[in-house]
Amino acid sequence: MTAGDDEREALRERAASLPAIRLSARTVSDLELLGNGGYSPLCGFMSRADYDSVVESMRLASGLPWPIPITLAVSDDESRGLKEGGEVALADEAGTVLAVLSLAERFTYDKRREAQAVYRTEEDAHPGVAAVYRQGEVLLSGPVRVIDLPPHDDYPAHRLTPAQTRAAFKERGWGTVVGFQTRNPVHRAHEYIQKCAMETVDGLLLHPLVGETKGDDIPADVRMRCYEVLLELYYPADRVLLSVNPAAMRYAGPREAIFHAIVRKNYGCTHFIVGRDHAGVGKYYGTYDAQRIFREFPDGELGITPMYFDHTFFCKRCAGMASAKTCPHEAADRVILSGTQVREMLKGGLLPPPEFTRPEVAEVLLKSMQERTTPRYAV
Amino acid sequence: MTAGDDEREALRERAASLPAIRLSARTVSDLELLGNGGYSPLCGFMSRADYDSVVESMRLASGLPWPIPITLAVSDDESRGLKEGGEVALADEAGTVLAVLSLAERFTYDKRREAQAVYRTEEDAHPGVAAVYRQGEVLLSGPVRVIDLPPHDDYPAHRLTPAQTRAAFKERGWGTVVGFQTRNPVHRAHEYIQKCAMETVDGLLLHPLVGETKGDDIPADVRMRCYEVLLELYYPADRVLLSVNPAAMRYAGPREAIFHAIVRKNYGCTHFIVGRDHAGVGKYYGTYDAQRIFREFPDGELGITPMYFDHTFFCKRCAGMASAKTCPHEAADRVILSGTQVREMLKGGLLPPPEFTRPEVAEVLLKSMQERTTPRYAV
Numbered sequence: 130m131t132a133g134d135d136e137r138e139a140l141r142e143r144a145a146s147l148p149a150i151r152l153s154a155r156t157v158s159d160l161e162l163l164g165n166g167g168y169s170p171l172c173g174f175m176s177r178a179d180y181d182s183v184v185e186s187m188r189l190a191s192g193l194p195w196p197i198p199i200t201l202a203v204s205d206d207e208s209r210g211l212k213e214g215g216e217v218a219l220a221d222e223a224g225t226v227l228a229v230l231s232l233a234e235r236f237t238y239d240k241r242r243e244a245q246a247v248y249r250t251e252e253d254a255h256p257g258v259a260a261v262y263r264q265g266e267v268l269l270s271g272p273v274r275v276i277d278l279p280p281h282d283d284y285p286a287h288r289l290t291p292a293q294t295r296a297a298f299k300e301r302g303w304g305t306v307v308g309f310q311t312r313n314p315v316h317r318a319h320e321y322i323q324k325c326a327m328e329t330v331d332g333l334l335l336h337p338l339v340g341e342t343k344g345d346d347i348p349a350d351v352r353m354r355c356y357e358v359l360l361e362l363y364y365p366a367d368r369v370l371l372s373v374n375p376a377a378m379r380y381a382g383p384r385e386a387i388f389h390a391i392v393r394k395n396y397g398c399t400h401f402i403v404g405r406d407h408a409g410v411g412k413y414y415g416t417y418d419a420q421r422i423f424r425e426f427p428d429g430e431l432g433i434t435p436m437y438f439d440h441t442f443f444c445k446r447c448a449g450m451a452s453a454k455t456c457p458h459e460a461a462d463r464v465i466l467s468g469t470q471v472r473e474m475l476k477g478g479l480l481p482p483p484e485f486t487r488p489e490v491a492e493v494l495l496k497s498m499q500e501r502t503t504p505r506y507a508v
Numbered sequence: 509m510t511a512g513d514d515e516r517e518a519l520r521e522r523a524a525s526l527p528a529i530r531l532s533a534r535t536v537s538d539l540e541l542l543g544n545g546g547y548s549p550l551c552g553f554m555s556r557a558d559y560d561s562v563v564e565s566m567r568l569a570s571g572l573p574w575p576i577p578i579t580l581a582v583s584d585d586e587s588r589g590l591k592e593g594g595e596v597a598l599a600d601e602a603g604t605v606l607a608v609l610s611l612a613e614r615f616t617y618d619k620r621r622e623a624q625a626v627y628r629t630e631e632d633a634h635p636g637v638a639a640v641y642r643q644g645e646v647l648l649s650g651p652v653r654v655i656d657l658p659p660h661d662d663y664p665a666h667r668l669t670p671a672q673t674r675a676a677f678k679e680r681g682w683g684t685v686v687g688f689q690t691r692n693p694v695h696r697a698h699e700y701i702q703k704c705a706m707e708t709v710d711g712l713l714l715h716p717l718v719g720e721t722k723g724d725d726i727p728a729d730v731r732m733r734c735y736e737v738l739l740e741l742y743y744p745a746d747r748v749l750l751s752v753n754p755a756a757m758r759y760a761g762p763r764e765a766i767f768h769a770i771v772r773k774n775y776g777c778t779h780f781i782v783g784r785d786h787a788g789v790g791k792y793y794g795t796y797d798a799q800r801i802f803r804e805f806p807d808g809e810l811g812i813t814p815m816y817f818d819h820t821f822f823c824k825r826c827a828g829m830a831s832a833k834t835c836p837h838e839a840a841d842r843v844i845l846s847g848t849q850v851r852e853m854l855k856g857g858l859l860p861p862p863e864f865t866r867p868e869v870a871e872v873l874l875k876s877m878q879e880r881t882t883p884r885y886a887v
Contacts, residue, residue: 324834325704329815363826365836436708447742448862449828455703457744483827 131164131275140276144226149218150207150269155260155377157221157279158340159199160228162376162392164275165290169395173272174201177236180268184246187384187425194391194426196384197247200238201230202264208235211269219273227279233271248381250413256343257379257410279375283339284353289372294334295397297370303331307400307436308393310407312338312346312378314355314494316486318441319404320363321450326402326436333369334398335360340377343410349373351497358489372396382407382414383422387431390423394433404438443484510543510654519655523605528597529586534639534756536600536658537719538578539607541755541771543654544669548774552651553580556615559647563625566763566804573770573805575763577622580609581643587614590648598652606658612650627760629792635722636758636789658754662718663732668751673713674776676749682710686779686815687772689787691717691725691757693734693873695865697820698783699742700829705781705815712748713777714739719756722789728752730876737868751775761786761793762801766810769802773812783817822863 132140152160162168170193175183178190180198187196201219211217213235219228244251244258253259281288289297298306307326311319315335327333335356339349356371376392379385385408390401407419415421420437439452443464447456456463464484466474471481475498480491511519531539541547549572554562557569559577566575580598590596590611598607623630623637632638660667668676677685686705690698694714706712714735718728735750755771758764764787769780786798794800799816818831822843826835835842843863845853850860854877859870 321828322707324830325707327834328701328704328817328820328831363836365833368833438707441707449700451703452707454744454747455706457742 131278136274137276140229140274141226143216144218144229144276147216147218147229148211149220149226150203150211151220151222151224152201152227153264154222154341156201157227158375158377159201160219160273160275161279163199163273164228164278165292167291167374167376167392167395168199169291171195171199173230174268174270175199176270177234177268180238180270184243187387194387194431196387196391197379197381198243201269203267203269204265205267207265208267208269211235217269221279225277225280227277228273228275230269230273231271232269234269236268236270237266238268247384248379248413249383255380255410255413257381260377260379281375283350284373287353287372288375289370291396294370294372298332298334298397301332301367301370305330305399306332306334306397307402308334308336308390308396308398308433309402310336310338310374310389310393312342312352314347314352314486314490315359316481316490317443317450317484320359320487321441322402322404322438325438326400327368330400331368333364334393334396335369335371336374336393336396337371338376338378339373340375342378343380346378347494348497351493354493354497355490358493359487362489363487378408380408380410380413382409383418386419386435387422387426390431390433390435394431398433400434400436402438403435405440445484510657515653516655519608519653520605522595523597523608523655526595526597526608527590528599528605529582530599530601530603531580531606532643533601533720535580536606537754537756538580539598539652539654540658542578542652543607543657544671546670546753546755546771546774547578548670550574550578552609552612553647553649554578555649556613556647559617559649563622566766573766573810575766575770576626576758576760579617580648582646582648583644584646586644587646587648590614596648600658604656604659606656607652607654609648609652610650611648613648615647615649616645617647626763627758627792628762634759634789634792636760639756639758660754662729663752666732666751667754668749670775673749673751677711677713677776680711680746680749684709684778685711685713685776686781687713687715687769687775687777687812688781689715689717689753689768689772691721691731693726693731693865693869694738695860695869696822696829696863699738699866700820701781701783701817704817705779706747709779710747712743713772713775714748714750715753715772715775716750717755717757718752719754721757722759725757726873727876730872733872733876734869737872738866741868742866757787759787759789759792761788762797765798765814766801766805769810769812769814773810777812779813779815781817782814784819824863 182190183195183198189195215232217230217232218226220226240261241251248258253262307330309323386403393401403420405416423435439454441452444451444456444458444462446458446462466485474481475495561569562574562577568574594611596609596611597605598609599605619640620630627637632641686709688702765782772780782799784795802814818833820831823830823835823837823841825837825841845864853860854874
């Protein structure tokens with residue numbers, strides 16, 4: 130948790146004389162979510178008992194659901210000299226001290242076991258697995274006191290903490306709120322899914338993930354402009370809140386879907402949208418694995434209701450958006466474009482059809498493509 | 509409950525020598541639902557204790573939720589000579605004996621109290637209240653053994669009992685099924701609501717009510733043709749089941765919404781759509797009263813999950829269906845027609861726009877209008 134004002138000063142002074150380690154951008158994201166309550170009930174980086182339990186059974190040692198290890202990995206060199214029972218200053222990549230860790234344990238771990246259990250593969254072609262393989266060999270655990278949440282210059286109006294999103298929902302009188310995770314622009318397929326959900330709940334938290342993603346994802350600033358344009362023109366202002374999730378992507382598919390849901394519960398959502406291939410990458414997970422995994426938790430245990438959606442598209446005969454669950458027509462009636470096709474259109478200066486992307490959103494994408502000499506990301 | 513084969517023969521013989529009463533079409537509908545399990549856990553017409561409890565607190569004397577009296581009302585004349593503890597043969601309007609009532613109680617009741625509590629008005633301009641005022645002064649209670657479900661010539665393929673709909677859901681592998689109550693043609697607004705719900709559940713039970721309705725509602729046979737055309741052309745066959753609900757309309761608004769939900773639970777639905785003004789008539793109920801009333805039952809008690817929808821329409825700027833919850837545009841962008849406007853169009857031989865009604869459904873309505881010299885019903 131983040132320290133109060135008095136404690137913060139004391140921590141800052143004390144930290145100056147503590148051994149310090151620099152965290153990767155990924156770990157700074159985790160620190161932010163530990164500090165702002167997004168990772169409740171976690172109070173710090175996981176102990177060996179929690180780590181083992183999470184890897185093996187998707188639960189903390191206490192039995193509470195938690196599917197993804199939240200760990201502080203350091204190299205052997207970095208860990209040398211750190212004492213269990215002592216304190217460690219945690220700094221970002223620029224060297225700014227953000228938090229103090231009360232070092233409870235220092236332990237080694239089996240990366241391949243984590244990869245297999247959490248990511249369902251040991252291949253380093255998987256970006257989440259690669260990140261585990263890249264990180265240090267030693268895990269440090271213990272509660273953290275966050276002095277300052279990591280500083281951000283970008284989209285300060287959309288950097289709400291869980292306490293702030295909850296307060297915003299309350300102020301708007303939303304009894305039910307559906308959370309939507311995304312690391313892509315919102316094309317009409319996702320707008321349709323969000324709106325289907327919105328028809329039966331009070332509000333939508335559009336909660337794009339802006340922590341580290343793989344290099345070919347669209348940059349967060351471009352995505353944010355897309356969201357702003359889309360919400361302004363196509364969503365009622367009193368039914369939607371745009372705020373960012375500072376987490377890094379794991380691409381852990383099913384386990385990450387559970388993780389995304391728990392984090393959104395902490396942000397105040399009552400419902401969470403789980404689409405096809407949620408948080409997946411490559412061919413590592415079955416299309417519906419991220420929906421099926423919710424069955425492993427008894428009804429109500431997660432404290433947030435998943436809403437499952439299928440692949441959606443515009444159908445010319447339906448004269449509207451639909452999915453295979455609601456449209457009986459032929460493939461030829463459906464406007465379906467691959468990411469590659471859309472990228473090619475934009476590269477050629479063409480807007481995707483309005484049945485696929487709202488024209489104003491397409492303009493933002495086209496402009497961002499043209500500003501970069503070589504389009505290098507998926508749309 | 510409906511008797512087994514052996515019992516049926518014995519009942520039929522015995523009924524021949526019992527005093528018999530003829531039931532109104534409304535009461536025959538109730539008898540059908542008592543016989544086919546649609547009114548589970550009721551085994552017969554309500555006792556005084558159940559009746560009082562239902563009127564006062566929307567619960568049976570046992571405490572189970574039940575919002576609408578299910579009673580057998582007869583005149584003083586008819587009740588004369590019937591003995592508590594004896595049996596009574598129950599016949600339809602044609603005189604065919606359908607069931608045997610074990611007469612437990614015979615009691616008078618306060619129609620105005622029932623009207624006020626159940627319908628929230630004592631005005632006889634309310635069709636549900638008028639039906640109560642029209643019926644007899646004495647209520648007969650007791651379990652019924654149904655010899656034969658009431659015979660029907662119309663749409664036999666769509667006359668599934670609760671056991672049959674449940675079996676159909678199971679056969680199709682539907683774990684979740686949303687029920688849709690209607691006594692109108694399905695225009696695009698309701699198609700959109702159904703499909704929004706279908707996106708997150710496995711299947712839809714389109715369950716039109718075909719028991720007695722007020723005279724200006726569209727005849728059930730015309731509605732059934734509309735449903736068949738619509739489903740054939742716009743719904744995936746493996747995601748929707750069309751079957752009828754033999755119940756009569758009460759127009760009891762909020763209480764009838766709960767009633768409709770409980771009956772659909774008995775038919776095997778896990779979810780039930782509650783729109784604006786559900787089961788309402790005139791200005792007797794607030795727009796959202798039929799949604800709010802569900803809050804009076806603790807979560808999970810009804811055993812079926814309500815899904816609330818707002819008024820929906822085609823919006824030209826959204827280029828799709830939407831509601832005030834999902835569309836930020838002006839009234840001028842929205843295709844909204846009143847029942848009167850649609851009726852006038854059809855009377856003049858015009859089809860309503862495809863944004864309002866699927867053309868193939870509009871054709872059925874137009875044809876049925878033209879077959880009748882004076883269009884006499886709402887659309």
